[in-house]
Amino acid sequence: MKKIQRDGLLVELIDELTNYGSWCGETHIQKATYFLEAMMGIPLGFPYVLYKHGPFSFDLSDELASMRADALLEWEIKPEPYGNALKTTDVSAGLKARVPRTLARYRPAISFVAEKFGTRGVKDLEKISTALYVTNEAPGRGCEARARRITELKPHITLDEAKEAVSFVDEMFREAEPVIREIGGGET
Amino acid sequence: MGRDCSKKEVRGTAKKNNHEIRDPIYAFVHMDSSEREVLNSAPVQRLRHIHQLALTSLVYPGGTHRRFEHSLGVMELATRIYNAVLENGGTDSLDIDRRYDEIYYLRVLRMAALVHDIGHAPFSHASEDLFPGNCNHEAMTLRLIESDEMEKLWAMLKIQSEDVAKLALGRDHPKKKTFSNTEAILSEIITGAFGADRMDYLLRDSHHTGVAYGRFDHYRLIETLRVLPKTYEDRSKEPALGVEIGGLQSAEALLLARYFMFSQLYFHPVRRIYDIHLKEYLQAWLLGGRFPVDVTGHLNLTDNEVMAGIWRASRDPDLPGHGVAKRIMMRDHYRVLYTRNPDDVLKYREAGLAIYTAASAVFGEENLRHDRPKIPASQAAFPVLEPDGRIVSSLLKSDALRHIPEVAVDTVYIRPELLVAGRAWLNENRENIIESGSELEDTI
Numbered sequence: 001m002k003k004i005q006r007d008g009l010l011v012e013l014i015d016e017l018t019n020y021g022s023w024c025g026e027t028h029i030q031k032a033t034y035f036l037e038a039m040m041g042i043p044l045g046f047p048y049v050l051y052k053h054g055p056f057s058f059d060l061s062d063e064l065a066s067m068r069a070d071a072l073l074e075w076e077i078k079p080e081p082y083g084n085a086l087k088t089t090d091v092s093a094g095l096k097a098r099v100p101r102t103l104a105r106y107r108p109a110i111s112f113v114a115e116k117f118g119t120r121g122v123k124d125l126e127k128i129s130t131a132l133y134v135t136n137e138a139p140g141r142g143c144e145a146r147a148r149r150i151t152e153l154k155p156h157i158t159l160d161e162a163k164e165a166v167s168f169v170d171e172m173f174r175e176a177e178p179v180i181r182e183i184g185g186g187e188t
Numbered sequence: 189m190g191r192d193c194s195k196k197e198v199r200g201t202a203k204k205n206n207h208e209i210r211d212p213i214y215a216f217v218h219m220d221s222s223e224r225e226v227l228n229s230a231p232v233q234r235l236r237h238i239h240q241l242a243l244t245s246l247v248y249p250g251g252t253h254r255r256f257e258h259s260l261g262v263m264e265l266a267t268r269i270y271n272a273v274l275e276n277g278g279t280d281s282l283d284i285d286r287r288y289d290e291i292y293y294l295r296v297l298r299m300a301a302l303v304h305d306i307g308h309a310p311f312s313h314a315s316e317d318l319f320p321g322n323c324n325h326e327a328m329t330l331r332l333i334e335s336d337e338m339e340k341l342w343a344m345l346k347i348q349s350e351d352v353a354k355l356a357l358g359r360d361h362p363k364k365k366t367f368s369n370t371e372a373i374l375s376e377i378i379t380g381a382f383g384a385d386r387m388d389y390l391l392r393d394s395h396h397t398g399v400a401y402g403r404f405d406h407y408r409l410i411e412t413l414r415v416l417p418k419t420y421e422d423r424s425k426e427p428a429l430g431v432e433i434g435g436l437q438s439a440e441a442l443l444l445a446r447y448f449m450f451s452q453l454y455f456h457p458v459r460r461i462y463d464i465h466l467k468e469y470l471q472a473w474l475l476g477g478r479f480p481v482d483v484t485g486h487l488n489l490t491d492n493e494v495m496a497g498i499w500r501a502s503r504d505p506d507l508p509g510h511g512v513a514k515r516i517m518m519r520d521h522y523r524v525l526y527t528r529n530p531d532d533v534l535k536y537r538e539a540g541l542a543i544y545t546a547a548s549a550v551f552g553e554e555n556l557r558h559d560r561p562k563i564p565a566s567q568a569a570f571p572v573l574e575p576d577g578r579i580v581s582s583l584l585k586s587d588a589l590r591h592i593p594e595v596a597v598d599t600v601y602i603r604p605e606l607l608v609a610g611r612a613w614l615n616e617n618r619e620n621i622i623e624s625g626s627e628l629e630d631t632i
Binding site: 004025026027049050051052053058061062064065066068069071072075077080081082083084091095098099100102121122123126153156 | 366423424562596
């Protein structure tokens, strides 16, 4: 995927998250982008590590900074309890206009993830994305085993919270199936 | 660390265990005899022959310092940061609550800091692209940390190579492992926004090159560093390195120093074109145009061998890379034809690429070079501890941080003999090229 297409999709994601009620901090964008890659199969090409509180891509963080440098995104500082949000600009609307086919193909997946994540808090997103990481780490493992693996990797998450997160991810996978088929996830 | 003040030794009868090394930035760097074994290892000693800033001395003559002293400086600063963070408390998330762990992690941290750059090829970042396949300097660092020579040293120090590698490489660990809170924070003490690596290279590069923008009050900054949860993000408990409110100005100064050093020094256009010319020479000179990635081959290759090769090739037209070697030695580098302009970016983000492509069609690709490096984020957002105990975002507290630009580079160079013709051509065609460049094919 070309850089312009990838950045067009990121701009679309931020717009969609905002539309679905998210205040759109970097954590929201990080975790939602992770789902676009790891669940929906969009080949954005951001490598993730399981960091302090869930999957995190430093390359994505650098790319968001580069997009700010090029006036595609800007900071918006929200009052407590919200933090630093990123919002799109007029320039980013122009960018989207240049990649209509890419957006048309992947928009259903972006809307699907944005709708699921829009109203969720940061702590929820950390748990859910860790559950997806563990699910993809060894596909086929049961809920209990994955939940235990989560608490082993991230001791601040309780077993009950981990089970809830794994169930959420399993349900989301089921709901995502037709969308993944529609966009041809994983194919470039 | 490791000092035992309870035993008074009679001068001249006891072997000295603690050592001080003179340093122009911190006065002294401290280490004990066991750690000195690591310092004396072949991978660390090789850093005496790897320039910190590649061929920067062709632009800033003072910039001839090496990765060796930088590595010592990072070890010293990492220790100071670690001690300050522990003393300032708030480290529950680190699980460092037992004496054994505190000492173990300090040892690992210091050694990780000392070896964090041992995988660099000659001339450091300038030649990074010449590692074969997926290899890079981080992968080489990992390979060296796990080498027989270093494993013996880690065993002697009673630390695990895996822990050293995680902290030394942090986010760039080639195996993309998982990080606990402890490992993540400790690696950030070396490689993060307020990490020892960033602090040392700014201070040291500034000192040696004479580019004064790199200075900031690192004493004050380190004293105020804290591990703080990012509660301002929807009450998240994710820990991060932040500052007490009293350190906010020194944190601003560090981030401004980084911005100025990036724009004035690291991404100075003439410095960058020498990186490009150097890479061209190496491609001609190296066997197969790629660096060796076995431990022995890596250790045998330093800037010295490359510089000797450039010197010889510049005088002998029959040697590979003669043309570019002569260009480097005679300082006859390609000249700037186009640099990034914010107005152009608004019209077309890849304006430099469009100009490079169009100019190549007119003047020949061999006479043009394009530089559009990927630059890491400045990481200006971090937690700040207020006097009343509240934790807020740095961007909420600081207008300065909100407005520090991210550095971006997009430069096109042309062969010196074609500069006048190139500029005349660009003046005539610039707007059309940038406008037409924006019509990219959206193929999927």
